[in-house]
Amino acid sequence: MQAPRDLLLHLLDVAVRRASPAHNLAACLPPPPKGRTLVLGAGKAAAAMAAAVDAAWPKDAPLSGLAVTRYGHVPASARHGRIEIVEAAHPVPDEAGRQAAGRIAALAQGLTADDLVLCLISGGGSALLSLPAEGISLADKQRINRALLHSGAAIGEMNCVRKHLSAVKGGRLAARCAPARVVTLLISDVPGDDPAVIASGPTVPDPSTCEDALRILDRYGIDVPPGVREALHDGRLETPKPGDPRFHGHEVHLVATPQQALEAAAEAARAAGFEAHILGDEIEGESRTVGQVHAALARQVARRGQPFAAPCVILSGGETTVTVRGEAGRGGRASEFLLGTVLALQGEPGVHVLAADTDGIDGSEDNAGAIATPDTLRRAAERGLNAQDFLDRHDAYRFFEALDDLVMTGPTFTNVNDFRAMLVLGHDTRD
CATH class of the missing domain: 3.40.1480.10 (MOFRL domain)
Structure with a gap:
C-alpha cells in the first residue's frame, strides 16, 4: 500500500492539476472577432490563464492586454507572451495593484462593437484589482480590507463590501468595456461558484446593494470614514445591476471549480x-x-x-x-x-x-x-x-x-x- x-x-x-488553466482553458475560448482582442486579467491564476490564452490563440490574430497577479505567481510560460503581466500584493492591496487596476480600467475604454474582451478572473482578484471608488483612498481600502480579513467575515460578505468601494469591481469593469463583447473565463475559489462573488465580480452585474455592504460593516464592527459611510447610505457607490443593457451578449465560463x-x-x-x-x-x-x-x-x-x-x-x-x-x-x-x-x-x-x-x-x-x-x-x-x-x-x-x-x-x-x-x-x- x-x-x-x-x-x-x-x-x-x-486536484491542483485538474484546476490548471493549461489543461482546461483553451476549450472555453471563442473565435477571434472582426476587431481587436483585448485580454484583461486579475487573480492568483491570472498569469497562467494569460499564458494559456496566448498559447491557444491563433498566432496571426491580434492579441494584447494586461493581467495582474500576486507577487511570485508568474509561470515562466507567461513572461514573454503577447499579454503583459504585472505583480502586486495579496491579500492586502498595494500601490502596484492600484496602478495595475488603473491601467486595466483605461484599456477598457474606447472599444467598439467589433472588439472582444477576454476577462481572466480568479481568486485573489479582489485585492489585486484595487482601484478605489471616487472619494476613497488606497489607505482607506487597505485598512478596511485588513479589518475584514481579521473579522471572521465570509468571503461573500467581504466581497460585497469590496465591490461597493471599488471603481472596477461589481460589474464596473465590464460596463467600461461597452459596447465590446465581453467573455469572462473564471477559475472559482468561492463556495457556490457564483461569478458575482469570484474576485468581487468585476465583469458581471451585482445583485448586492450599498445597504448590504453597510449591514456587513456594522455586523463586524468595522469603521469606515464618514464620507464613505455617507456615500454608501445615499447609494452613490451602487453597482450595476442585473438587466443592465451594458451586459447584453456577454458570456461567462467556469474554467475550473x-x-x-x-x-x-x-x-x-x-x-x-x-x-x-x-x-x-x-x-x-x-x-x-x-x-x-x-x-x-x-x-x-x-x-x-x-x-x-x-x-x-x-x-x-x-x-x-x-x-x-x-x-x-x-x-x-x-x-x-x-x-x-x-x-x-x-x-x-x-x-x-x-x-x-x-x-x-x-x-x-x-x-x-x-x-x-x-x-x-x-x-x-x-x-x-x-x-x-x-x-x-x-x-x-x-x-x-x-x-x-x-x-x-x-x-x-x-x-x-x-x-x-x-x-x-x-x-x-x-x-
Whole structure:
C-alpha cells in the first residue's frame, strides 16, 4: 500500500492539476472577432490563464492586454507572451495593484462593437484589482480590507463590501468595456461558484446593494470614514445591476471549480484502492471548528464504520475563516483547520489528514498547508510543544514547522481554494 503521506500529497497534486488553466482553458475560448482582442486579467491564476490564452490563440490574430497577479505567481510560460503581466500584493492591496487596476480600467475604454474582451478572473482578484471608488483612498481600502480579513467575515460578505468601494469591481469593469463583447473565463475559489462573488465580480452585474455592504460593516464592527459611510447610505457607490443593457451578449465560463478538483482527487483515491467520499465543496465556518467536525466524522468512521466503511478517503473543499483574537502568530486557515482537527482527534489510530490551499499559499505564509498523522500530538509533546497554546495564538505554521509536517508546493498558478483529505484506515491496517 502507498504510504499515507505519499497518498495524501498525490491527491493534492491531482486536484491542483485538474484546476490548471493549461489543461482546461483553451476549450472555453471563442473565435477571434472582426476587431481587436483585448485580454484583461486579475487573480492568483491570472498569469497562467494569460499564458494559456496566448498559447491557444491563433498566432496571426491580434492579441494584447494586461493581467495582474500576486507577487511570485508568474509561470515562466507567461513572461514573454503577447499579454503583459504585472505583480502586486495579496491579500492586502498595494500601490502596484492600484496602478495595475488603473491601467486595466483605461484599456477598457474606447472599444467598439467589433472588439472582444477576454476577462481572466480568479481568486485573489479582489485585492489585486484595487482601484478605489471616487472619494476613497488606497489607505482607506487597505485598512478596511485588513479589518475584514481579521473579522471572521465570509468571503461573500467581504466581497460585497469590496465591490461597493471599488471603481472596477461589481460589474464596473465590464460596463467600461461597452459596447465590446465581453467573455469572462473564471477559475472559482468561492463556495457556490457564483461569478458575482469570484474576485468581487468585476465583469458581471451585482445583485448586492450599498445597504448590504453597510449591514456587513456594522455586523463586524468595522469603521469606515464618514464620507464613505455617507456615500454608501445615499447609494452613490451602487453597482450595476442585473438587466443592465451594458451586459447584453456577454458570456461567462467556469474554467475550473472546487468540485472538479475534488472529483479528480476522488478518482485518484479509488485508483489507489480506496473508497472515496466528497463531503462538499462549499464548507464554510471557523477553521478550527470545521476541523473539530471533520475529526468527529473520522472517529465515527474509524470506530463504528459509519457513515462510511474504512478504509476510505474523505474529501472536502470550500473556504473557512479565521477570526483573529489578540496578536496572531503565523499560519493560514488550512493549518489552523488542521491543528483544530489534531486536537479533536487526540491521536486517533489510523487517521491521517492533509489540509492545503490549492494556490500553494496558506494565508500569507510560504506553505500550502500541512499534514497530520496519528502520532502528531505525541511527537509534539516530545518536543515540548503544546498544541492548544499554538492554536490559541493562531500559530499553526510554527507548530507544524517544528514537526517537519508543512506541505510546501510553491505557487501552483491556480486557485480553487481549500482542499482537505482524510485517510481513515481499517482496524487491521492502522498505523
